[in-house]
Amino acid sequence: MELLTVPIEKPDDVNLVLGQSHFIKTVEDVYEALAGTSPHLRFGLAFCESSGPCLVRRSGNADDLVGLAVQNALAVGAGHSFIVFLREGFPVNVLNALKQVPEVCRIYCATANSVEVVIAETGQGRAILGVVDGSSPKGVETEDDVSARKALLRQLGYKS
Structure with missing residues (x-):
């Protein structure tokens, strides 16, 4: 077995959701779940089929994101993994819908940060062991940081 990391390549203005599911129906059901969250959401998704022809199945409403x-x-190459890239929406807007898709088993991360996927590779294939999402903490928030966090959430409309 070999351990490796695969960096996710994406523009800074794009969010991603990385997960695992269990059936080819994932592509259509995830598409429908995402499309139903907002008419403005732009997205692309890909699913790594892990049996039969073992194709990367794809869909979305923005060709560049697909x-x-x-x-x-293809870079991650782990069976039954899927990745979604989002614009004009955020993971917080789609996560509940994605988690309700019957084929979705797990969400590894949902972020705009840089991501490295930790992979185990065997003779059979690849598996996602986890992710490195962004950077390690540099300290603990101060009272000013708490106030700024609360103000930002209210400014964005997530809290009243």
Whole structure:
């Protein structure tokens, strides 16, 4: 077995969701879940089929994001993994819908940060062991940081 990391390549203005599911129906059901969250959401998704023809299945409503999803799905190469790239929406807007998709088993991360996927590779294939999402903490928030965090959430409309 070999351990390796695969960096996710994406523009800074794009968010991603990386997960695992269990059936080819994932592509259509995830598409429907995402499309139903907002008419403004732009997305691309790719799913790594792990039996039969073992193809990367793809869909979305933004060709550039579909291409980005395919590129990164091929790089990760873990069976039954899927990756979604988002614009004009955020993971917080789609996570509940994604978690309700019957084929979705796990969400590894949902972020705009830089991501490295930790992979185990065996003679059979690849598995996602986890992710490195962004950077390690540099300290503990101060009272000023607490106030700024609360103000930002209210400014964005997530809290009243």
